[in-house]
Amino acid sequence: MENLKSVPHSVKRWQLRGTDCDPQQARSLRAETRFSTWTPLNNKTSNLQLFEERMNLVFHWFDLWTDTQRKHLLHSLLTRCTRSQLKCCRDFLIESVPVTQVDFTVVLPRFLSLYVMSFLSPCDLCSAAQVSWHWRVLAEQDCLWEGRCIRRGWFLPYIPGEKEYGAWKNHYVSCVSTLDWLTPREAAEKYGTLNQQITGMTEEEEERRKERRIRQMIRDKIQEEKRLSMRTRRAWGSYTKPEGVRGGSTQTTRPSSRTFTSLLSWPTSNVKSSSLGLSPDRRQPMTAASSLERVWASSPSSERVNKASGALSSFTYRPALPQPLSHIHLPTPALLLLISNRIPAYELLLSGVKAGVIVVLYDHRATLSALLTQVERAISGQRAQRLGLLAPGGTEEIHLLHSSSLSEKTLLTPDHREFWEKLCGWVAPTEEGGGIDIFSPLAASASGVALIQTLSTLTGLEVQAPMGLATGSFQNILSEWSDSSVCTGLSNQQPVAPAVQFVCESVLQGWCRQAQWMEEALGELRGCLGPQLERVSLQARGRALGNFLWEKICLEELCVSKDLNEALTEGLTALTRQEKTRPLEFLAVFLSRWSEESNGEEKRQNKRADDFSFLPHSSQKCLSPMISELPQTALDWRGAVARELHHSECIYMGRLGAVVKVYQEPLTAALNSNRAILSYADIHIVLNPVTQILELNRVFHIDLQARLQQWGAEQCVGDVFVKLCSKLRVYTNYLNNYPTALHTIDKCRETKPSFRAFLKRADRSLATHMLSLQELLLCPVWRIQEYVTLLQALSVHTHPGHPDHTHLSSALNTLLQFREFIQKLKCNSKKERLMEETQQKIQGCPNLSEGNRQLIVTQDAALLRSPDELIPESLRTYEHVSDVGLFLFNDALVLTRRNVHHTPFTLAHQSTHTFLASVALASLSVREIARTRYVCHAFVLEGPCRSWVCATERGEEREHFLSVLRSAINSALTGHQ
Numbered sequence: 001m002e003n004l005k006s007v008p009h010s011v012k013r014w015q016l017r018g019t020d021c022d023p024q025q026a027r028s029l030r031a032e033t034r035f036s037t038w039t040p041l042n043n044k045t046s047n048l049q050l051f052e053e054r055m056n057l058v059f060h061w062f063d064l065w066t067d068t069q070r071k072h073l074l075h076s077l078l079t080r081c082t083r084s085q086l087k088c089c090r091d092f093l094i095e096s097v098p099v100t101q102v103d104f105t106v107v108l109p110r111f112l113s114l115y116v117m118s119f120l121s122p123c124d125l126c127s128a129a130q131v132s133w134h135w136r137v138l139a140e141q142d143c144l145w146e147g148r149c150i151r152r153g154w155f156l157p158y159i160p161g162e163k164e165y166g167a168w169k170n171h172y173v174s175c176v177s178t179l180d181w182l183t184p185r186e187a188a189e190k191y192g193t194l195n196q197q198i199t200g201m202t203e204e205e206e207e208r209r210k211e212r213r214i215r216q217m218i219r220d221k222i223q224e225e226k227r228l229s230m231r232t233r234r235a236w237g238s239y240t241k242p243e244g245v246r247g248g249s250t251q252t253t254r255p256s257s258r259t260f261t262s263l264l265s266w267p268t269s270n271v272k273s274s275s276l277g278l279s280p281d282r283r284q285p286m287t288a289a290s291s292l293e294r295v296w297a298s299s300p301s302s303e304r305v306n307k308a309s310g311a312l313s314s315f316t317y318r319p320a321l322p323q324p325l326s327h328i329h330l331p332t333p334a335l336l337l338l339i340s341n342r343i344p345a346y347e348l349l350l351s352g353v354k355a356g357v358i359v360v361l362y363d364h365r366a367t368l369s370a371l372l373t374q375v376e377r378a379i380s381g382q383r384a385q386r387l388g389l390l391a392p393g394g395t396e397e398i399h400l401l402h403s404s405s406l407s408e409k410t411l412l413t414p415d416h417r418e419f420w421e422k423l424c425g426w427v428a429p430t431e432e433g434g435g436i437d438i439f440s441p442l443a444a445s446a447s448g449v450a451l452i453q454t455l456s457t458l459t460g461l462e463v464q465a466p467m468g469l470a471t472g473s474f475q476n477i478l479s480e481w482s483d484s485s486v487c488t489g490l491s492n493q494q495p496v497a498p499a500v501q502f503v504c505e506s507v508l509q510g511w512c513r514q515a516q517w518m519e520e521a522l523g524e525l526r527g528c529l530g531p532q533l534e535r536v537s538l539q540a541r542g543r544a545l546g547n548f549l550w551e552k553i554c555l556e557e558l559c560v561s562k563d564l565n566e567a568l569t570e571g572l573t574a575l576t577r578q579e580k581t582r583p584l585e586f587l588a589v590f591l592s593r594w595s596e597e598s599n600g601e602e603k604r605q606n607k608r609a610d611d612f613s614f615l616p617h618s619s620q621k622c623l624s625p626m627i628s629e630l631p632q633t634a635l636d637w638r639g640a641v642a643r644e645l646h647h648s649e650c651i652y653m654g655r656l657g658a659v660v661k662v663y664q665e666p667l668t669a670a671l672n673s674n675r676a677i678l679s680y681a682d683i684h685i686v687l688n689p690v691t692q693i694l695e696l697n698r699v700f701h702i703d704l705q706a707r708l709q710q711w712g713a714e715q716c717v718g719d720v721f722v723k724l725c726s727k728l729r730v731y732t733n734y735l736n737n738y739p740t741a742l743h744t745i746d747k748c749r750e751t752k753p754s755f756r757a758f759l760k761r762a763d764r765s766l767a768t769h770m771l772s773l774q775e776l777l778l779c780p781v782w783r784i785q786e787y788v789t790l791l792q793a794l795s796v797h798t799h800p801g802h803p804d805h806t807h808l809s810s811a812l813n814t815l816l817q818f819r820e821f822i823q824k825l826k827c828n829s830k831k832e833r834l835m836e837e838t839q840q841k842i843q844g845c846p847n848l849s850e851g852n853r854q855l856i857v858t859q860d861a862a863l864l865r866s867p868d869e870l871i872p873e874s875l876r877t878y879e880h881v882s883d884v885g886l887f888l889f890n891d892a893l894v895l896t897r898r899n900v901h902h903t904p905f906t907l908a909h910q911s912t913h914t915f916l917a918s919v920a921l922a923s924l925s926v927r928e929i930a931r932t933r934y935v936c937h938a939f940v941l942e943g944p945c946r947s948w949v950c951a952t953e954r955g956e957e958r959e960h961f962l963s964v965l966r967s968a969i970n971s972a973l974t975g976h977q
Contacts, residue, residue, distance in 0.1 A: 103134075105134060105135060105138060106134075110138075114141060114143060114144065117139060117144060118143075118144055122145075122172065122176075125144060125169075140169045142160070142166075142167060142168045142169075144169075145168035145169045145171075145172050146168045148172060149168055149172050149175070152175070154171060154172065154175045156168060334356050334357065334358050334382060334384055335354075335356060335357045335384060335385055335387075335388065335502055336358050336360070336375070336378075336379060336384035336386070336388065337353065337358065337360070337387075337388040337390070337502045338360050338362065338371075338387070338388065338389050338391070339361050339390045339391075340364050340390065340391040340392060340400070341542075342391070342392050343390055343392065344516065344518070344519035345519045346361065347542040348507060349503055349507070349511055350542045351507065352503045352504040352506070352507025353503055353504075354503065358378050358379055358384065359378075360374055360378050363956065363960075364399075364402050365401070365402050366960070367401065367403070367963075368401065368404055368416070368418075370956070372419060372422055382426075383426055383427065384426055384427050384434075385428050386427065386435050386436070386437060386498075386501070387423070387424065387435070387437070388436075388437045388498075388499070388502045389437070389438045391439075393406075393440035393442075394440065394441070394785075395440075395441050395444045395447075395448050395468060395788070395792045396408075396442075396445050396447045396451075397410075397451075398438065398440050406451070407451060408447050408451045411451065411454050411455060411458065412454070420455065420458055420459055421458070424459035424460070424461055427461060429460065429461070430460065430462050434461055434462075435462035435464060436455070436456075436462070436463045437464050437499065437501075437502075438452075438465045439465075439499060440466070441465065441466040441468035441476045442466075443464075443465045443466060443468065443481070443793075443796070444466070444467055444468025444469075444476075444790075444793035444796065445789075445796065446792070446795060446796055448465065448792070449482075449796060452465055452482065464482050464498055465481065465482050466479055466480070466481055467479065467482055467637075467793060468789045468792065468793045469640055469641060469644055469793060471644065471648040473514075473515050473516055474512040474515055475512045476789070477499050477508070478499070478508070478509065479497075481497060481498055567591055567594050570590075570594065571587050571590045571591055571594070572587075572766060574590060575587060637793075637797040638794060638797050638798060639711055641790055641794045641797065642704075642707075642711065642794070643708065644790065645704065645717075645790045646701075646705060646708055648786060649697070649701050650701070652779060652786075653694065653698065653701055654769070655769055655771070655779050656690055656693060656694045656697065656776075656779065658768045658776060659690045659694075659776050659777070660687070660690065660691060661767070662762050662767050662768055663687060663773060664683065664687040664690070664691065666758070666762075667758075677752070677754045677755050678748060678752070678755055685740060685741055685744050686741045686745060689730075689734040689737055690734075690777070692730050692734070693730055693731065696724070696727055697724075700720060700723070700724045703720045707720065714802075714803065715804075716803055716804035717794070718804045718808040719804075721807065721808070721811035721815075722810055722811050722814075724811075725810075725814040725815065725818075728814070731784070731818070732818075732821075734780055735821075735822060736825075738781075741777060742777070745773065745774065759772075759773065781822060784815065784819055784822060785819065787815050788812070788815050788819050791808060792812065794808055795809065795812055831854050831855070835848055835849055835853070835854075835855060838855055838858075838887060841912075841913055842887070842894070842913045842915050843912065843915065844915040845894065845896075845915040846915075846918075848889070848894075852890070853890060854889060855889055856888045856889060856964060856968060857888050857960075857961065857964050858885065858886065858887050858888070859886045859888070859952065859961045860883065860885055860886075860898060861884055861885075861886055861950040861951060861952050862880050862882075862951045863883070863950060864878035864879065864880060864935065864938060864949040864950065865879050866878050866879075866949070873929065874932055875932075875934075876932075876934065877935075878934065878935050878938070878949065878951075882897055883897070883898040883900065884898055884916070884948075884950060885898040885911075885913050886950070886961070888964065888965060890968060890971070890972070891972055892919060893918065893919050893924055893941070893965070894918045895916045895917045895919075895948065896913035896915055896916055897913065898911050898913055899912050899913075917943075917946075919943040919944075921969045922969075922972050923943060923944045924941065924942070924943055924969060925941075925942045926939060926940070926941055926942070926962060926965055926966065926969070927940045927942065928958075928962065937952045937955050937957070938951040939951070939962060
């Protein structure tokens with residue numbers, strides 16, 4: 001008994017003692033056990049040891065039993081298990097022995113099972129209905145049988161009830177069972193065979209054959225007249241028919257009514273045309289519908305295209321006025337307009353393109369050969385009347401592509417020479433009115449004029465460009481051109497700017513004056529509507545966004561006359577100085593008095609205005625402010641440029657004066673009265689440089705005005721510019737301080753509520769010319785570019801023997817160098833901003849701001865992986881592993897994992913990047929993967945340790961990225977050597 005107390009769980013010793021155990025000792029052991037006297041509960045170590053011994057013993061017995069005995073044991077154990085234990089067994093069995101054959105209608109949702117059964121034939125559905133009751137319920141659903149009945153014209157003669165089941169299947173079976181069918185022999189006796197001719201023909205069938213022959217004869221006659229007209233008259237000249245030639249319609253116009261009257265009467269129908277004048281996917285530039293629209297739009301009662309409702313109303317259609325075809329003047333040949341997507345707010349220009357203009361919106365990152373291919377695809381074998389080019393540029397060169405700038409030096413290179421020879425081969429010759437219209441002010445500088453002459457000699461076409469006589473964003477396009485004598489209006493036959501031939505005048509004016517802020521608005525539109533228009537082509541997407549902006553903002557209604565704008569400005573200014581209880585009556589009286597005074601002044605200046613009646617209409621409109629202010633003895637181009645210089649200088653000084661009057665004086669007064677909004681140091685950093693520039697330009701303005709008061713053929717203004725250029729250090733200090741000033745404004749606006757409230761009252765008011773403080777601080781940068789353009793225009797029209805030529809050349813060279821200094825500052829600021837944004841965008845990325853590292857391009861791609869590298873590449877399949885981002889720097893390539901996060905209930909999404917790897921360009925090689933049926937637009941990046949297989953969404957993205965990458969690798973290898 002003592003041994004039993006010491007080892008109560010010993011199996012062998014307990015069995016040897018048999019029933020000799022003391023009852024009192026047994027009762028004490030039951031207090032320590034449950035269900036078994038062998039299992040101790042208080043001693044966990046002994047309990048675990050005993051459990052393992054017994055489990056090994058059961059495993060040993062289980063191995064010795066037969067299959068029947070094992071199954072009997074398992075059954076007995078499972079019947080004794082609880083529900084949670086059975087669930088555990090079920091999960092273990094599913095994991096160990098997965099289900100390979102299961103009824104898919106039980107596992108899949110109901111709609112997926114119905115979708116699978118929708119591919120079955122009616123016979124197969126009937127067979128499936130015999131599998132089980134569940135399959136029968138699915139196979140007899142009305143959604144599977146309704147479409148089959150309706151396609152065959154079998155409609156249910158009644159509406160099924162809510163609880164009626166299988167109505168359409170029963171109807172299908174009843175219709176099939178009652179069909180009349182014939183054996184092949186019976187069908188041959190009734191309908192004949194394929195090789196047997198029908199002997200008899202009814203009168204109705206004979207009439208139908210006759211009508212078909214007449215239609216075919218009409219088509220053949222039209223084609224013959226088209227070929228005859230193309231051989232017997234000038235293809236791209238006037239559309240008037242020569243005598244003795246029948247027909248004369250081109251491939252893009254409907255034949256005249258006289259052609260059809262000799263064959264049969266042709267009913268007149270309404271013709272519909274696009275509100276845009278040209279569909280994005282349409283290859284032909286003009287159709288009969290577009291010609292009708294053009295004639296109708298030229299009438300005074302319909303000067304503006306009818307607005308359609310909706311964001312994408314560009315693609316709606318409206319009926320044109322029905323007119324007899326014989327009274328319609330045939331349209332002129334198509335015009336070709338090339339627009340770069342680097343132009344700000346190019347979408348608005350696309351919305352205003354006239355009918356008959358073939359627009360080619362090209363990617364600025366493309367190559368010259370790709371641009372030629374795009375133009376060739378757009379014109380589809382036709383010949384354009386004129387060629388228009390709208391791309392970023394200045395007075396000396398045009399940034400045609402990111403890697404191809406058109407200038408006097410680069411024009412005669414083999415690539416540019418071949419490009420312009422092929423491009424101008426699709427333009428009509430000069431004798432037939434052909435030419436090139438470049439929308440950059442090349443005619444304002446000597447190098448630009450040389451470029452125009454060289455391009456004209458190379459292509460044999462007349463080249464026109466603006467003369468740069470107007471200042472502003474793109475307003476030189478609306479000013480005088482180098483040779484606009486051939487451009488006449490449609491109604492009054494007055495010379496107009498060549499750009500109006502391509503784009504509607506109202507849209508063009510709105511774009512030229514408001515392109516900068518419209519670019520910001522369109523940037524927001526691209527972000528909001530981009531996901532909806534992701535699959536649409538670049539041209540169609542831009543046209544839709546531009547038309548939406550034009551309709552919503554209604555810029556055409558905002559373009560009021562300049563006199564009315566000045567009158568309203570003066571009236572509102574006078575109203576702010578008066579305390580009137582009835583402001584509308586005061587404004588009405590003021591406008592009436594202003595009108596009477598302006599009419600009297602206009603009568604006094606009639607005689608003076610007659611002296612300038614020989615000027616083109618656009619020049620009169622541009623120079624009218626200065627003509628009324630300054631007496632002139634003779635109007636020449638030097639005088640026109642000088643007056644525009646004086647006029648723009650007045651506007652520039654007014655904006656600088658607004659900074660002092662609206663911002664500096666109130667802030668200084670508040671500081672002196674111990675109610676400081678900004679500290680003295682902040683005011684000095686932000687506003688004191690503007691005061692220095694204003695003092696410098698006041699002296700320049702006084703000297704310039706004195707010269708213009710005594711203007712003559714020998715008058716000089718170059719020495720005034722030389723005097724200004726000698727003090728450009730003021731501008732240099734201002735530009736160096738400009739980033740600090742902007743940072744100070746942002747910091748004070750965030751930390752000082754009083755300054756934030758002050759800016760809210762002062763910004764974009766009448767006194768600040770509807771500009772903010774940051775925009776006003778940018779005016780000196782814009783003014784330097786205007787100085788360069790106006791000086792170049794003045795130098796072009798100044799004879800080398802003129803006494804002013806030397807000073808003008810010296811001042812121009814100084815300002816050109818200063819403009820390069822500004823461009824370098826802008827580039828450095830942009831590079832620093834891009835590096836900071838990239839550093840913040842990539843999570844876990846090492847420091848990127850090292851040395852002279854610069855971000856060149858970024859590209860989104862898909863990371864691929866092949867299951868077996870031994871398979872040939874033509875048969876190799878790839879698996880999409882993840883999305884990656886490729887950040888190309890001038891010395892390294894950074895790969896990131898790109899994750900796209902979508903916002904709930906919206907189409908917006910944003911991407912986050914996680915750093916994966918970086919490879920030095922000197923040790924990186926790239927290889928393209930040929931397109932196969934398994935992969936497209938793929939390439940391999942091979943580093944020193946591993947390689948990555950990537951693929952872009954479109955082929956042009958891959959070509960652009962690989963070309964830039966190879967160029968960067970070559971530059972890195974050259975610098976490394």
